Amino acid sequence: MKDIRTEQSIFDELTEEEFEAMAEQIIEQNDIDYRHIQTNAFAQLGLKKKKRFSRKGVVIGLVAAAVVLSSIGVGVAASGSFQKVFGGFIAGDAPDSISAGSHLSVSSDKNDVQFLGIYGNAVTSCASFTLKKKDGTDFVENFEQVTLDYDGNLFEMMPDYYPDGSADPAYHTDDPSLRAVWLTSNNVVGSETVEDFFYGYIDYQMEDNGTIRAFVLSNTGVGSLKGKTMHIRGNSINAYHKVETVYQPARCRSDKKAVCSDVIVKLGEQHPEMWKVFVKLWEDPDYAESMTDEELQQENDFLRLIRKAYEPLLKDNQVLMMKGIREGWAICEKNPLALDYEIAVGVDYHTTTRQFDIDTTKELVYTPHPEKTVSNYSDYEPEYFMHDPVSFTLESLEADALTVSFKARSKPYSEVQSLFDRSLYDNVTVVMEDGTRYQTWSIPNMEAQSGTDSSVSVHRYWLMIEGDDYQLVGIDPEHIASIYLGDIKLFG
DSSP, X not given: OOOGGGSOOGGGGSOHHHHHHHHTTOOOOOXXXXXXXXXXXXXXXXXXXXXXXXXTSOOOOOOXXXXXXXXXXXXXXXXXXXXXXXXXXXXXXXXXXXXXXXXXXXXXXXXXXXXXXXXXXXXXXXXXXXXXXXXXXXXXXXXXXXXXXXXXXXXXXTTOBOTTSOBOGGGOOOOGGGOSEEEESSSSOSSOOBOSSEEXXXXXXXXETTEEEEEEXXXXXXSOXXXXXXXXXXXXXXXXXXXXXXXXXXXXXXXXXXXXXXXXXHHHHHOHHHHHHHHHHHHOGGGGGGOOHXXXXXXXXXXXXXXXXXXXXXXXXXXXXXXXXXXXXXXXXXXXXXXXXXXXXXXXXXXXXXXXXXXXXXXXXXXXXXXXXXXXXXXXXXXGSOOSOEEEEEEEEEEOXXXXXXXXXXXXXXXXXXXXXXXXXXXXXXXXXXXXXXXXXXXXXXXXXXXXXXXXXXXXXXXXXXXSSOEEEEOOGGGEEEEEETTEEEEO
16 A cells, blocks of 8 residues: 655645644634434435446445534645545546645644645535544554444445335435535635535545545535535544455455355345345346346345344444445454544635537437336336437537536426436446546536526536446546447547
8 A cells, every 4th residue: 555654745835834824723623522424325415316226336424523613714726646635536637736725724633634635626526635643653553454434334234224215314414514524605614604405425545554544525416616615524433354254255256156154144044035136136236237126125134134143243343344245244343543623625726628519409319228217116107207219409518537517408398307307317438539438427416497498408427437336537538539428429
């Protein structure tokens, strides 16, 4: 693992006078009664499922707390390496320099917090920082054997859902005062308005035994992030050390032999139908896309049985944890790590955006793929989804280092939505000049369409690398060769 303590950061670009002026105005820690709030990616990002949830997607947790930050008035902007700041969290690179943001304030009683930089566009913002203990001691003994996550994380708790299939409300919150990441209306922290339709999460990694790296990904569904203030806070996270693997699929092992504990084998013998579904899914995660409601219920029921069977076997500091659908289950020791920090930073950076030359009069025809339509839900209503071919024209197409977006015009579906918008199931594919292909992940767009032209719809996507888990990627948009929506070429 690369040791970033020896690497130059963007704060090395500051003059001594700039750094001292900023340090003198660092805010003091407040006494706050923190709460841990958890969420999955769909709930946190405000997504509504148009099709069955893909287990290849990234499940995201949050630590959240209630606190009010004071502001400082020092604005700092500096350049730095994209990979130096975001390496390990975002692949690729970007044509723009990383910004230090503006009006930065950092506070922590227990840890030294180094804000590395912020980058993004109007609707998406990424930030990164590190934490080290002020007393110089390490967080863990061997960082290479540790996984970081939140107390009560979704992986650990899954699948504790209510009988009606809804998630435990402790997994998410609509209360901005309880979020780990939130946005306020301007760069001066104080009595400004908290922005609605803003979502964010924090991902933590151990850089070495004494350094925790944090990555923040946030987006807004309405308006723009720029010129506003992002707030980030955390109280504690857990360090998980694997004690015993209880299940690992054969496809994850070089010897192609599954690891399965006696406890799970016995449950499989007692519930053969559940076991059949469980094995099929874990050996082929793509099978999740075509599972019936009955099979999904069988899988969740079997996972509950596993958790229940292990409850009396675990020690007080142990949990049964799933570190991703593709890796399996393990018993882990859980040890809390104190973070105790608060950050406020003005969203201030430069974004290079490429506007593509397109024919705005050319009529395109989009046909939803039959396998991507919603057809296996018990409450499925065919009239709610459009499955027939729909004609549309492009009004604009643009891309930057992190996202691609387009505006389309088609016949109105309702007073607030276009027929094309109601029909869309596919994501965009971006092909670079060197042949590299990137898939995308739809960004929630919650801008109210009331009072606007309902024949127009706007669609935004994050650029992603597809693998065991999707990962954000940065690119130079000038090197894009073509862009596709399903089988339709939008550019190139």
